[in-house]
Amino acid sequence: MLNISHNKVDKLFDMSLYVSGKRVLQVKYFKIFNRLLIGFAVFIFILLFMPWTQTINGTGQVTTLKLDQRPQTIQSPIPGRIEKWFVQEGDFVKKGDTILEISEVKSDYFDPNLVQRTGDQIAAKSSSVVSYTGKVKALERQIEALNTESLLKLEQARNKLTQSKLKVKTDSIDLEATRTNFNIAQSQYERTVQLQEEGLKAVKDVEEKRLKLQETQAKLLSQENKLLVSKNEVINAVVDISTVRASYNDKISKAQSDQFTAQSNQFDTEAQVSKLENAYSNYEIRNQMKYITAPQDGFINKALRGGLGEAFKEGEQLVGIMPSQFDLAVETYIKPIDLPLLHVGEKVRVQFDGWPAIVFSGWPDVSYGTYGAKVMAIENFISDNGKYRVLLAPDDKENAWPTAIRVGSGAQTLALLEDVPIWYELWRKINGFPPNYYKSSKSSTDVK
Known part of the structure; x- marks a missing residue:
C-alpha cells in the first residue's frame, strides 16, 4: 500500500489487531536492510583503499628469443x-x-662437362700467358743487346770522327809544307830566269827549275784535294754518328713496341685466365647448389x-x-602512450591462448594460469599496426613456461607497473589519465 493519501487508515482503526497488520507494521526488517547497506558501504570504502597494480595490456604471439631459432623458409639461389x-x-x-635435388633450366649450364671444359680453357690460356712471358723476356734481352751494340757503334763512329779530324790536321800541315815548297820552287825559278837573262845561267837550268816548279804545283793541288777529302771524311763521320743513332733508336723502339704489345697480350690473357677461373669457381659452386x-x-x-x-x-x-632447438619468447604490442612506462627488465605476466587461466588485472599475485616474463627488448620504431613491439623472455625466477606451447600461438600480456589505491585507479580511468609515469629502479647493466 502506498502511503500517499492525506487520509491515513491507521488513524481510523487499529491495524495491530490483525495478523497481517502486525506483520506489515513490524519495522525489524528495516534494521537488517540498513545494517546490510552500512556493511556494504564500509566494505566498499575499505576496498577503495586496497592496493591495485596498474598494468599495461597487450596482445601478441609466441616466437623465439634468438633470430636463428625462428621458423624459416629455404630458397634456391x-x-x-x-x-x-x-x-x-x-x-x-x-x-x-x-x-x-634440382636441375638447370638455363641453356648456358646444360653441358654436363662445363666445369671440365672450363678447366681446359684455363690450362690453354695459362700456356699462352707463359708464352707471352717468354716473348717479353726475349724482347728485353734483344733490347739490351741493341743498346749495347748501339753504344759500341757510336763509340766506333766517334773514333772514326776523331781519326778524320786528326787526318784533316795532318793534311793541313802537309798542305802548308807543300805550299812552302811551291813558293820556294817559284822563287828559284824566277831567280834562274833572271840569271839566264843576264847570261849567268843556262837554259837547261831554267827548264829544270820550271819542271820542279810544275811538280811542286802538282803536289800542292794534290795536297789541297787530299785536305778536302779529309774534311769530307769528317762530315761523313758526323753523318755516320747520326745514322747509327737513328738506326738503333728505330730498332730499339720497334723492339720496345713489340715488347709492350707482348705485355699487353700477356695482361689480357691473364685477365682472361682470371675470368675463366672465376667462371670455373662459379660453375663448381653452382653444381653444388643443385x-x-x-x-x-x-x-x-x-x-x-x-x-x-x-x-x-x-x-x-x-x-x-x-629449428628443433629454440628458446621461447613472446612478442607483444603496446600503445604509443604506454611506451614510456616500459623498461628493459620489467616484470610481465603472460597468458597463452588455449591455456586455462583466471586473470585478475589488478591482483596478478592471485591470478591463475599466467606465467612470468621480463622485457628483453623494446622496438624503437612503430610497427605497421600503429603500436610498438616488445620482446619478452621467460622469467627464470618464475614457473617454467609450458612445453606444449608452439611458436605462433597467441598470447595476452600484462605489464606490471606501480601499486596504487583502487580509488585512485577508478579516478584515473574516469578522467582518462594514463598510468603513473615512473622510472625503473633497474638499470640496463643490472638486466644484462
Whole structure:
C-alpha cells in the first residue's frame, strides 16, 4: 500500500489487531536492510583503499628469443626445376641433409662437362700467358743487346770522327809544307830566269827549275784535294754518328713496341685466365647448389613447392623448416602512450591462448594460469599496426613456461607497473589519465 493519501487508515482503526497488520507494521526488517547497506558501504570504502597494480595490456604471439631459432623458409639461389624429393613434411633433418635435388633450366649450364671444359680453357690460356712471358723476356734481352751494340757503334763512329779530324790536321800541315815548297820552287825559278837573262845561267837550268816548279804545283793541288777529302771524311763521320743513332733508336723502339704489345697480350690473357677461373669457381659452386640442404637441425613444416618437374625462379621459397632447438619468447604490442612506462627488465605476466587461466588485472599475485616474463627488448620504431613491439623472455625466477606451447600461438600480456589505491585507479580511468609515469629502479647493466 502506498502511503500517499492525506487520509491515513491507521488513524481510523487499529491495524495491530490483525495478523497481517502486525506483520506489515513490524519495522525489524528495516534494521537488517540498513545494517546490510552500512556493511556494504564500509566494505566498499575499505576496498577503495586496497592496493591495485596498474598494468599495461597487450596482445601478441609466441616466437623465439634468438633470430636463428625462428621458423624459416629455404630458397634456391639459382632458378631450376624440381627433380627429386628426399624428405616428407614432418620429417626431422640434420644440418647438411639433402632436402631435394634440382636441375638447370638455363641453356648456358646444360653441358654436363662445363666445369671440365672450363678447366681446359684455363690450362690453354695459362700456356699462352707463359708464352707471352717468354716473348717479353726475349724482347728485353734483344733490347739490351741493341743498346749495347748501339753504344759500341757510336763509340766506333766517334773514333772514326776523331781519326778524320786528326787526318784533316795532318793534311793541313802537309798542305802548308807543300805550299812552302811551291813558293820556294817559284822563287828559284824566277831567280834562274833572271840569271839566264843576264847570261849567268843556262837554259837547261831554267827548264829544270820550271819542271820542279810544275811538280811542286802538282803536289800542292794534290795536297789541297787530299785536305778536302779529309774534311769530307769528317762530315761523313758526323753523318755516320747520326745514322747509327737513328738506326738503333728505330730498332730499339720497334723492339720496345713489340715488347709492350707482348705485355699487353700477356695482361689480357691473364685477365682472361682470371675470368675463366672465376667462371670455373662459379660453375663448381653452382653444381653444388643443385642439392638443397638443411641449414640447421629442424623439422620440415610445409613444402611450398611440390611435385616433380616444377620450375621456379631464383630466391623463390621452396620449403619451410622449424629449428628443433629454440628458446621461447613472446612478442607483444603496446600503445604509443604506454611506451614510456616500459623498461628493459620489467616484470610481465603472460597468458597463452588455449591455456586455462583466471586473470585478475589488478591482483596478478592471485591470478591463475599466467606465467612470468621480463622485457628483453623494446622496438624503437612503430610497427605497421600503429603500436610498438616488445620482446619478452621467460622469467627464470618464475614457473617454467609450458612445453606444449608452439611458436605462433597467441598470447595476452600484462605489464606490471606501480601499486596504487583502487580509488585512485577508478579516478584515473574516469578522467582518462594514463598510468603513473615512473622510472625503473633497474638499470640496463643490472638486466644484462
